Amino acid sequence: MAQTDTVTRILDTAEVLFAERGFAETSLRTITSKARVNLAAVNYHFGSKKSLIQAVFARYLDPFTVRFHHALDELEAQYAGGVIPLEVLLETMARTVLDVPAERHSLKVFMKLLGLAYSQAQGHLRRYIQDEYGSVFSRFTDLVRLATPDLPDSERFWRLHFVLGTVIFTLSGLDALRDIAEKDYQEHVSVRDLIRRLRPVVVAAMNAPLPPPPMPKAEAS
Amino acid sequence: MAQTDTVTRILDTAEVLFAERGFAETSLRTITSKARVNLAAVNYHFGSKKSLIQAVFARYLDPFTVRFHHALDELEAQYAGGVIPLEVLLETMARTVLDVPAERHSLKVFMKLLGLAYSQAQGHLRRYIQDEYGSVFSRFTDLVRLATPDLPDSERFWRLHFVLGTVIFTLSGLDALRDIAEKDYQEHVSVRDLIRRLRPVVVAAMNAPLPPPPMPKAEAS
């Protein structure tokens, strides 16, 4: 192997370029030249650009899933048989998300990638993430169901995605927002600062009163 | 002019293609062939692809801003001098957003475009939207400040972006989420359905208790 492994050098370079410019806007030539690696190296080691994108995600999501499963195991043991409170579940997820990139690169990159996974076309990516990491998420939502027995299933489904949107949107667009915030309010916000602000908002959102029942169908949508 | 104006035929086709595949992933050739228009027509009528993208947004945002300004005018007259309640402000914004695409195409396209504007690189777009339509948003946030006097400025700033994230994220990824929801809960959700569910969540998020003060700085971020 070279000074540092070619594979990891490609991954390190690709993840920040993807995060700050998107997938389609980042060419293999940009990646390989910045990583000081031959152009063909990507296709040799990963097979294709698609596979490289998936590999970038795997490097974050693999450690995340094992840590999260582990954390949920501990929680279930701790509350043996009982219900794990919603706040604890959310807190655990947040802590796991925060821990994973700590040992790797920046949390910012991780969140930007998650944001891209949702917004960019890249159908293969959504399918890959769903197939590969869907099970952890279902386990989590099952626990959330136990913690919020009064919420109708569909309502809980939507609210989870509401807060997911809040978190991903905020953290993935953090740089731009932080610039505005610092200019207007002269206060520096760290990621952990943001999480502190997010917590009460997310809890309040999940515990919001139920919406009124839908109007008797007046017009088709 | 042809059967329908070449310019509007380009815009009509471009907006749905952009919405469902992103900007970089949609080529001018795809647009022009689907619109049954010559390839050179885009560069002739709009000058460049960038300008076409901006024109697509302008066709939504121009009517939106005049309507929204008008609605805020009425509100200020109605509450002459007094404070406009937060719920009324949010409701007004939601109604305006809903009204605009009604006379044009789908709300879905509009929200997907907004989502793309945030997530895709396209620096020129963010700048264009900020320069062209930033004033309406500042007027709105000023009114929100009056409605929530107990919220610190920075906290209100972040919470507004939190709920913005919720709305854009949910509505722009609606199709995928709707598929899951329909499969799992056998209920069809319309956009207006979603807004009904969003309302209490957004209000609760804005009115959430303040976060605890930040920890005495332990480690740098």
Place this chain on the structure above:
DNA sequence: TCCCGCTGGAAACGAGTGTTTAAAACATTA
């Protein structure tokens, strides 16, 4: 009638894309 400013159309340009090839360099084992 000639000329002019627009709009539409086919073809080409030059740059940039992901991917493949075949040879060279290296590393590892026998």
Place this chain on the structure above:
DNA sequence: TAATGTTTTAAACACTCGTTTCCAGCGGGA
């Protein structure tokens, strides 16, 4: 040391991209 398998390299391939060029058709004003 020789043979083997693995990794790196430079060059080419086959496209696709946004943009430009040049010309044909069209209208109405002089």
